[in-house]
Amino acid sequence: MDSPWRSNGDWLRAALHTHSTSSDGELVPRAVARHYGRAGYDVVALTDHWHRSTAPSTPELLVLPGVELNCALPDERDGHVLGIGIDRDPTELEGERRDLAATGEWIVAAGGVAYLAHPYWTGARPGGIELPESVTGIEVFNAGCELEVGRGLSSVHWDELLEAGALCPALVTDDSHHPGFDSDHAWTWIRAERTAPSVLDALRRGRFYGSSGPVIHDVESGEGEVVVRCTPARSVTLLCGRTSGTAVNAGRLGYRYGAEVLETTADDWIVAARLDLPGTAPFARIEVVDPKGRRAWTNPVWPA
Structure with missing residues (x-):
């Protein structure tokens, strides 16, 4: 997995899960794209249910066609899979609900990148999902699911996959159906050129991080430590598996564990912290929480 902070390209703010009147959204595809363009986004993916929606790109906004497909998950759960860039x-699927691997294979064959959407909202058990090769990663935070029923955060599902050796990246999205109400709550910062091939390559390689507020300026990983620089934060945590991790918390009496401000x-x-990285950690990822409680999530990081 590539570090976005050590990659070439611009930082592009992306809305990668949106809906229009082509399925169950409130605005037509062009209006969804214009809405996010006015909000300062650089990339928007139109991911209507079972329909490939399109809208014209502009020099300022790259619009990617996409889709959200249903799939069969273990325990007879109904899963959803994003296909970005199809x-x-x-x-041609005629509404057929295939398993996760076959759904991802169709998306890849159609030129797209597959991500499992909102597993907590879906009801999938943490540890009960195996991510096939055709599916790049999952959504770790879905603002729409959080706003509706408080089931938008899938960090435990992600950590179980990472613990099992599936070192996958994770998106942060709005899943907007009603722009202005459930939009601009969560986004993905992608390090890429403003072209579809470059953005899709970055999504395949994990050259991004997700946020609902904080900006992560830099993550520098070396032997035994990680240094994080960010906008003002009340905590910075390095999650390293079920039994290890390190963190700093703000304030004169803020708790520090295996780390320093x-x-x-x-x-x-x-705004800057050094965190110990245990050599035995099965994975390591960073979460930053700002003074308002908003979060940012990096993909797994490793010593350079």
Whole structure:
């Protein structure tokens, strides 16, 4: 998995899970794209249910066609899979609900990148999902699911996959159906050129991080440690598996565990921290929480 902070390209703010009137959204595809363009986004993927929606790109906004397909998960759960960047309509599937691997294979054959959507909202058990080769990763946070029923955060599902050796990246999305109400709550920062091939390659290789607020300026991993620089934060945590991890918390009496604060703002919020990286950790990823409780999530990081 590539580090976005050590890659070439621009930082592109992306909305990768949106819906229009082509399925169950409130605005037509062009209006969805314009809405996100006005909000300062660089990339939007139109991911209607069982329909490939399109809208014209502009020099400022890259619009990717996509889809959200149903699939069969273990325990007879109904899963949803995002297909970002597909080049043909899924009408040939005739609504057929295939298993996760076969659904991902169709998306890949159609030129797209597959991600398992909102597993917590779906009701999938943590540890009960095996990610096939055809599916790149999952959504770790879905703002729409969080707003509706409080089931938008799938970090335990992600950690179980990472613990089992599936070192996959994870998206952060709105899943917007009603722009203006459930939009601009969560997004993915992609390191890429403003072209479809470059963005899709970055999604395949994990050159991005997700956020609902904080900006992560840099993550530098070396032997035995990780240094994080970010916008003001109340905590920075390195999650390293079921039994290990390190963290710093803001304030004069803020708790530190296997880590140290390197720099703070005048009012004592953290903007740089060094965290110990245990050599036996099966994976390592970072979460940053800002003073308002909003989060950012990196993909797994490893010593350089």
